[in-house]
Amino acid sequence: MKRHQALAYTILGIFLLVNLFPIYWMFVTSVKIDIEVYSAKPTLIPQQPTFRNYVEIFTTRPYFRYTFNTIMISLATTFFCVILGSVSAYGFSRFHFFGNKFWRYIIIGSRVFPPISLIVPFFILFGKLENWFGIQFIDTLHAQILVNTYMWLPFSIWIMLGFFDVLPRELDEAAKIDGCTRFQSFRKIIFPLAFPGIAATGIIAFMGTWNEFMFNLILAPTPAAKNLSVGASDFIADMFVSWNHMGAGAMIASLPAFIFIIFFQRYIVSGLVAGAIK
Incomplete structure (x- = not known):
């Protein structure tokens, strides 16, 4: 050597x-x-x-509820980021309209602000929505889905935008000649070809939502919408910290990250690299 x-x-x-x-x-x-x-x-x-600690966190704490909440929030957020992000990125990539470049930077500029600075505005907004529509938002799953979608959608659009820009426009023209509508061209040709980039975006959005802590801590004060990351902090008491139970909870919360890295690493790498090359 x-x-x-x-x-x-x-x-x-x-x-x-x-x-x-x-x-x-x-x-x-x-x-x-x-x-x-x-x-x-x-x-x-x-x-x-x-492994008694792993059993105890499910028997002494509502960890099944935390797990269900985390799965539902992460899957729904990923779904909206992939669908809305891919359609938006395709529109920015294929249509030339007034302010195209400007709105691209406005979208990514919405993520410039530190996330902690948005907690109070979100809290006030949800309170106003509850008064206007009579629908509860604080401490609900749909509020968590809305917040996480807002946080990850701009990133999703920009990742997929770089990927769509690489695909030749001739593909759309050929599909149009064959009788496809714009939506059919996107669904049958562009979307499958862009799948590595879309998959990478979805995986990153899922992992980011799964590990989200700050917004869930403030906007979900009860187990009704609390996720695993915040649930692990339940073992911090006034006089002591149950480190072994917290470690067990953190290990459970980390499992999706390990699974994604092992089984979907090639999608993450190929998607991000392909989207960065023009």
């Missing part, structure tokens, strides 16, 4: 060690008993490993 290769592998090994150790420590903590967790001498390997 050449010297520069050995150096590269060494740096890569150190990088992996630094990044994977928190995950390892989180798992180790999740299988420790209380005495070992609060011991003055931390142990890298559990002396009496147990």
Whole structure:
């Protein structure tokens, strides 16, 4: 092995060690008993490993409800981001209208503001909507879906926009000659060809929504719409922190990320790279 290769592998090994150790420590903590967790001498390997903590978080906390809420919010947000994002990106890519470039930057500019600065406006807006329409928004799943769609839709449009711009316009013209309408051309030809980019966008939107914490913490104060990320904070009490139960909850909340990385990594990489090349 050449010297520069050995150096590269060494740096890569150190990088992996630094990044994977928190995950390892989180798992180790999740299988420790209380005495070992609060011991003055931390142990890298559990002396009496147990999965009782995983059972207890579902029996002592409404974790089934948290899991259901997280799945519903993430799937619905991903669906709206993919559908609305792909149609919007296709329109920006294929139609030349006044203000096309301007509105592109307006869309991405809506994500310039720090998310924490939007909490109060969203809270006031939902309160107004409740008064106007008599429909509850605070502490509901549809409010969480609306907020997360707002947060991820601009990003989805921009990722898919770069991908649609790469596809030749001749494909649309050929489909039109064959008798396809604009919508049929998009659905039967452009959408399948853009699937890697669309899949990458959907996966990133899903993972971002799954891990969302701040808006859910403020806008979902009860288990009715609370997700797994905020549910893990239930184990922080006034006088102590149940680290092993929190670790178990964090591991469960992290499972989708591991699954997506293992099974859908090629879609993420190919989609983002293809969308970046013009």
